[in-house]
Each structure stands twice: as C-alpha cells, then as structure tokens.
Amino acid sequence: MRLFSSIRQYPVIAATLAVGVVGVLLLVAGHPTLSYWLVGGYALAIAAWQAWSMIRDLLRGNFGLDVLAVTAITATVLVGDHWAALIVVLMLTGGEALEDYANARAHREVSALLERAPRFAHRATADGGFVEVPISEVAAGDLVLVRPGEVVPVDGLLEGEAASFDESSITGEPLPVEHLHGDQVLSGSVSQQKAALIRASLSAKESQYQQIIDLVQAAAESKSPIVRLADRYAVPFTLVSLAIAGLAWYLSGDPVRFAEVLVVATPCPLLIAAPVAFLAGMSRSAANGVIVKSGGVMETLSRVRTVALDKTGTLTHGHPVVDLIEPANGTSADDLLATAAAAETFSAHVLAKTIVSAAHEAGLSVPAATGVEEATAAGMIATIGGLRTAVGNAGHVARVTGHQPPEAPVPPGHIAIYLGNEDGYLGRILLSDQIRNNAPATLRALHGLGVCSVAMLTGDAVPTARHIAEQIGIDDVRAGLLPADKVAQVAELPLGPVAMVGDGVNDAPVLAAADVGIAMGAKGATAASESADVVIMLDDLSRVATSIAIAQRTVRIALQAIWLGIIISVVLMLIAVWGVLPAIVGAALQELVDLAAILTALRAVRPGPTERELSHQLGHTAAPLEPVRDEPLELAR
Secondary structure, eight states, X not given: OHHHHHHHHOHHHHHHHHHHHHHHHHHHTTOHHHHHHHHHXXXXXXXXXXXXXXXXXXXXXXXXXXXXXXHHHHHHHHTTOHHHHHHHHHHHHXXXXXXXXXXXXXXXXXXXXXXXXXXXXXXXOTTSOEEEEEGGXXXXXXXXXXXXXOBOOSOEEEESSOEEEEOHHHHOOOSOEEEOTTOEEOTTOEEOSSXXXXXXXXXXXXXXXXXXXXXXXXXXXXXXXXXXXXXHHHHHHHHHHHHXXXXXXXXXXXXXXXXXXXTTOOOHHHHHHHHHHHXXXXXHHHHTTEEEOOHHHHHHHHTOOEEEEOIIIIIBOSSOEEEEEEEOTTOOHHHHHHHHHHHHTTOOOHHHHHHHHHHHHTTOOOOOEEEEEEETTTEEEEEETTEEEEEESHHHHHHHHSOOOOOOOOOTTEEEEEEEETTEEEEEEEEEOOBOTTHHHHHHHHHHTTOOEEEEEOSSOHHHHHHHHHHHTOSEEEOSOOHHHHHHHHHHXXXXXXXXXXXXXXXXXXHHHSSEEEEEXXXXXXXXXXXXXXXXXXXXXXXXXXXXXXXXXXXXXXXXXXXHHHHHHHHHHHHHHTTOSOHHHHHHHHHHHHHHHHHHHGGGGSOOHHXXXXXXXXXXXXXXXXXXXXXXXXXXX
C-alpha cells in the first residue's frame, strides 16, 4: 500500500525509475539501440517539459535555474551519455520528494502543534450522559467533559470540583495550574490527574487555541518569496556554470566535456536549501511560542536595526498594583485597604479590582458595605461601619464627607485613591504600573544581537518615558504620542529595518506601518490580527530578542547551505574541465551535493549557541525595579 501511495504522490519519479529498469533489461537482452532511444527519448521529453515550465516562469518575470538542468540533460543525450541524462532527470524530478521530506523535518514543531489540536469533544446530553461530537458542533453554553491528558477544546468556566491543567503551550507556565469552580479555563491547556467539566463560554472557532492553530496553519502554508535569497545567486551561478562548460569545450574541442561540466552544475541546492532553512526557522520559532507569518518576514527580522516598543503592556505589565498605603493618624494600613475594598467590591472599574485583589491577597477581613453608589469619573460612596464613606479622588471625598484631604504631592507615575468618612480623612492608596523584570536584560540582548537603537513610542508624559528609559536602557524616547503620531515616528526612525512591538490591537496602525510588526502576548482574535507580522503568544518581552536571534541564525544557515552547494559544484565543475570526471559519475556526485546542502539547511530547526545563551541569560530575571514614576494621573471612572 505504501508503495502504491508513493507512486501516486510522485508519478514522474516512478516513471523515471521504470524507464531505467526497462533500459537495463533491454541492454541485457542485447538491444542497446532500443535502450538508448528509450532512455534518451524519455530524458529529452522531461527536458522539454521543464523547458516549457521555465519559459512560462520567464514570461511572468521569474528567472528559473532549471536552464542548467535542461541544458545538462540535452547535452548528455546528444553526446551519447543517456544514462547520465537519466540520473540528472532523476535528481531533478526527485527534488520534489526530497523537498517534501526536508520540509516535514523542518516543520516538525508546527506539525506537532497542528496534530495536537482536538477534533472531537465530549458534550453533555439531556439525560446526563456525554456524547462525542465534532468540535465544530460545540457552542457557547455547552457542558464539555475533558478527560485526563486531553486538550481543553474550548474556552470556558470550570464546573464541579477543582482541577489542575498544564497551560505551558499557552502561557509558558511550566508547572500545572490549579483552577477552582468558576475559574476561566484556557482552550489548549491539558487536563491533568482527573476529568474536568467545562462550561463553554465561546464556540471552538472563537476560542483562542483554535485561533492560534489557524494562525500557525496559515504560516505553515504561506508561499512567501523566501527563495529570493537563492534568486540573488541564480543568474551569476548560471552564467558561471555555462562559461566554465563552454571553456572546457573550447580547450578540449570535445562537446562531451561541455556535458560533463554541466551535470555537476545542477541547481537543487539553490532551489531547495533556502526554503527548507526558512521553514525550519519558522518551526523553531513556533517551538518558542513565536509565530512568524512568512519567510519574507523572517528575512527582514534578521536585518532589524531598530526596535521600537510601546510602554503600557509591553515594557510594563499594563495593569496597576497597590504600591504604597498612606493611612492618616489613627488608621492602620490594613484597615484603610480593607475599607477601600469594601466599597470597591461593587465596582467593575480596573482600579477597584486592583484594590479588592490586594485586600484578598493580604488576607484581610473586608467589612460589609451598604447603600453603595458609584459616581462616574469620581469614585464610590457606601455606608461602612455605620459611617458614610467615600473612596475616589480628593474632590469626591471632600464633597461627600465635608473633609478635604490634605494637599500632598502624588509621586510621579502613581494614581492616588483617597478615603474619608463622616469622622474625617482616612488616608490614601497609591497605585502604579510595574516595569517587567526582564526588560533590562532583553534590551541588553537586543544590542548584543546587533540592534543599534531601541526606541520607546508612548502616549504617556515625557517624565514617565524618560524615567523608564533611565532604568532599562532605552536609547530613544518619544512620548506624548497619539496612534497617528506613532505611525509618523516609526517612519522617521533613522536606522532600518524597524521592528515595532505592541499589543496587536491598540497598536494595530503602527504595527502595520513598521517593517516588522510584533504583537506580544497576543491570543485568540488578537493573535489573528493581520496588522502583525510576528505574533508572540506568550506574555514575555524576552521572546522579542529570541525571535530575532532565531531569524538571524536561519538566514545565516540558509546562506551557508547555498554557498556550500555553490562551492562544491564549482569545484566539481573545475575538476570536470580536465575530463577526469565522467558525466555519469558527476551526476551521481551532484546528488551528494544536494543532500549536503539540505542537511545543512535543516540545522536551522535546532537551537544555536546564541539562542541557548539568550535562554540562559533571560531565564534569570532581574531584581524588581521601582514603580514607574510620572506626573500625577487623574483618576477616571
């Protein structure tokens, strides 16, 4: 069965082998002329077919390296070495099978991800049982059973008992994560020791894991112009090969010498090595949680000289944390935080959630609040401990309680939440955004990779931007920018190509405007954004440096594979000039040249020394940095 499958998949290879077998049988039977006409005629037919394909490419403006193979086949047949011609035909037609094999090896991480995608789900039925259905039939609201070791097929909420999940393929967290009843469970995570019940919040198509799968599939199938790297060498290599072959003919006066030179000048290393290297590099990137959408993007990424970064959510975590608690006299820090949490529990505002989370993490007992009201863009009002209490900005507290908070400067980069009640002013809580711990190490790594300038493009005030720049090593600070301003600033950055790193949604215009747009920490629909050329699926800034290191190694290996093929071919051609390399031997040696070039290209699927060193350096995060400091920020609700 496997034999018939191979014949169906590669019929021209099968036909070439069959012609060779029949030709040998005719020789054994004493019919050398018939053997010559069969083998030679078949070789010329393949050469004509390849020539017609080459002419069509030329009419479309694409130069094809097949001119060498076509000329070699024709020349060897005309000088009577039809067996050498058949070997060249086998090499030419076998290139597709060799490329398929190499691509399969190069795409092993991507293939593993695609094969891991669930195709079926165990959906609950009305009678309390479960039935296996195609994943496309799961809708929001369905109850799904996920058995131990199975991939969670849809985003949803955990029902029933607590369960642990392996989320490493989604978040990069290496240890199992425990989820309680009602917790959000990510599609793509793997259920651990026991079965889990998931109430789907989205359909499979809308869930983030399927979005990532779609993105990976699109990258795997992209027919990007990655052969441009080889095309740069195509015309010179062809001209040099024909010149050497012509010189051999001229010096020897024997046309056989022309054929002997050309059979070792066939172009498979140029045709296959570069695409295989790029596919291997894209696969290597996918294994690191980075999706590069095309080989053309990877080539540009390898040449990046300026990296521009958004601040919020890229250099910082993008969400506030409680940094300082300043209680008034007679109030403790714990009481102040618990009182604030009592009122903020009833608000959906991001600042309110920060305060409530901080109180819970501190293990505080939050008092009950009644008569809760929310004043838009001001704060909360509630009765706590029998006293009318206000939480929010200073003016709001003064209006509600009649007690004006004392004037005190707000540290730059902080948001102040004031508290007061009928008895007086209670104190304030200062929130701030935090710089990512691995930001300084990442920027040092970028400089080590040859990035000449790291710029920050942010809408924040200049003091914030400059303070962050001083802490983490930003070279070029451009602050106070609107989205349209960021697009203009990217175009003005002096050293290109420019890579812009942002969140993939708010930064969509500038990601599209940069030479390479990198969406960091993007999942689901965000990951599928067409504005980004590179999607980092993990919320990890260091992957920017890793992606550039992989791109540089990929291009370097592609060039090495190309030059290896060219150098060996030229050496063999120079040897053939002196008539010491028969055409049939040269054709066989060319197969070894192809294999050497492809094996060299496949090195891109393995991590290189630079990538291993980066992983070691960036795996040890720096000590926590002080909070971002800026001018006082207004509290907006």
